[in-house]
Amino acid sequence: MGISEGTDDGGWNSLEAARVGAHHTNSDKQEMEYIREVAGSRAHDGRLDAGLRKQWAKLSLQVNARMHGGGPWEQAHMAANSAWLRTGMIEAFGPDPDDADWDPTAVVSDLLCALTMTPGQARSLSSCWTELPIDQIGALRRIKNITAPLQQLIRHMPPGPLRDRALEWLALRPLLP
DSSP states (O other): OOTTTTSOOTTOOSHHHHHHHHHHOTTOHHHHHHHHHHHHHHHTOTTSOHHHHHHHHHHHHHHHHHHOOSSHHHHHHHHHHHHHHHHHHHHHHOOOTTSGGGOHHHHHHHHHHTOSSOHHHHHHHHTTGGGSOHHHHHHHHHHHHHHTTHHHHGGGOOSSHHHHHHHHHHHHGGGOO
């Protein structure tokens, strides 16, 4: 029996079954979300060895990247899901500069690339956010959600311009709605 004995995992109790399921459910968003969630749950399952947990995490990241549309909320959701899972694996197993998924510098770079405005723009809008149209408030909320993992990643970052940019966003987060 698989690790999921007694759980409702939709039959995705083995990594191979989940991979096959993910490959065949490209158009079924609900099924892909379910596979992403199961894979993410397995990635955080301390009963599994590190290698298997990382494989589950990779599957979750792959499904996450394929299942979201191009809208701003979907892109923000995808970026946040990816950043949180990658951060969790880095926290659990330490950074791995040989694998971009577990390299804090790569995660921070990807996270900052997902942002839709500069820190200066966000700072300017945040000073009067209660007066902004709902779409601009939403843009600021998306930025706050996407940048949340920076709080854990910053301690793994070497000094340099990327770390400085991450610190700038961290200082700005409390001002965002």
